[in-house]
Amino acid sequence: MLRLGITGGIGSGKSVVSRLLGLLGVPVYISDAETKRLMVSDAQIRRGLVGLLGEAVYDGGQLNKPLLASYLFGNEQQAARVNAIVHPRVRDDFRRWVQAHASFPLVGMESAILLEADFRSEVDCVVMVYAPLEVRIRRAAERDLASRGQIEQRIRSQMDDEEKRRQADFVILNDGETPLIPQVLRLIASLSENIPLPLRAGKSNINP
Numbered sequence: 708m709l710r711l712g713i714t715g716g717i718g719s720g721k722s723v724v725s726r727l728l729g730l731l732g733v734p735v736y737i738s739d740a741e742t743k744r745l746m747v748s749d750a751q752i753r754r755g756l757v758g759l760l761g762e763a764v765y766d767g768g769q770l771n772k773p774l775l776a777s778y779l780f781g782n783e784q785q786a787a788r789v790n791a792i793v794h795p796r797v798r799d800d801f802r803r804w805v806q807a808h809a810s811f812p813l814v815g816m817e818s819a820i821l822l823e824a825d826f827r828s829e830v831d832c833v834v835m836v837y838a839p840l841e842v843r844i845r846r847a848a849e850r851d852l853a854s855r856g857q858i859e860q861r862i863r864s865q866m867d868d869e870e871k872r873r874q875a876d877f878v879i880l881n882d883g884e885t886p887l888i889p890q891v892l893r894l895i896a897s898l899s900e901n902i903p904l905p906l907r908a909g910k911s912n913i914n915p
Contacts, residue, residue: 709813709898710805712830714821716868717861718843718850719836720881725817727891735815736804738826742797746770755792780864794824801829813898822874823866834894835875837868838882 713728713735715721725735746752747770756764760778764771779789801816808814816830827833838846840862847858872878877897879890 708805708809708811709832710830711813711815711898712821712826712833713815713817713836714819714833714871714875715836715838715881716843716865716871717819717858718845718847719838719868720846720887721817721819721836723881723887724834724836724879724891725815727887728815728895731891731895732811733813733815733895734808734811735817736801738797738801738816738818738821741800741804742793743770745796745800746775746793749796752793752796756789759788759792780860783864786864790824794826797824798826798829801826813895820865822871827874832876832898833874834877834879835868835871836879836881837872838880840868842882 711728711733713721713725722737725737728735746756747768753765756775760774764774775789779786805814816826818824818826821827821830821833843862844855844858847853847861848855851858877894879887879894881887
């Protein structure tokens with residue numbers, strides 16, 4: 708099995724690439740969704756967050772997202788405290804997920820903070836989804852109904868895109884003009900040199 712890490716800044720279009728991989732038969736672990744699930748269901752995370760932020764971090768059994776976000780994006784030290792509680796449990800959950808998908812020759816992990824969270828060791832190669840800054844800000848603002856200032860604050864909390872590009876093994880351009888499907892197919896073709904033939908045959912089912 709090859710484990711592919713899919714990353715990129717907010718608004719880059721990681722989820723679109725992950726969905727395309729899914730259409731090609733490649734299961735993708737969506738770390739953002741799984742982290743949200745674990746923050747509610749995992750007792751160890753709950754104890755850690757309550758110890759850090761108090762009982763108010765859970766409201767009626769559900770995560771108080773505004774309170775957590777306010778603390779998380781407050782400064783780097785506060786974000787590090789939250790991450791120290793959450794990331795080890797996400798790592799363990801991903802490993803269990805990989806074992807449950809052991810029959811697949813290629814799986815993925817989508818994470819905006821794949822490199823920052825030191826999940827690089829959990830995957831065999833990294834693909835970065837890249838988009839120009841202004842495109843990312845516009846997409847994220849429209850999607851999250853957030854202000855430009857809020858989006859820029861989130862961007863500053865993540866690793867610089869150019870540094871991510873340097874650390875990535877593959878780069879997919881998602882600027883709204885360059886077609887995505889041919890790029891994803893080329894990625895699969897490149898990776899398929901090291902995985903069994905069934906996946907290589909499957910890629911021909913999608914025409915660029």
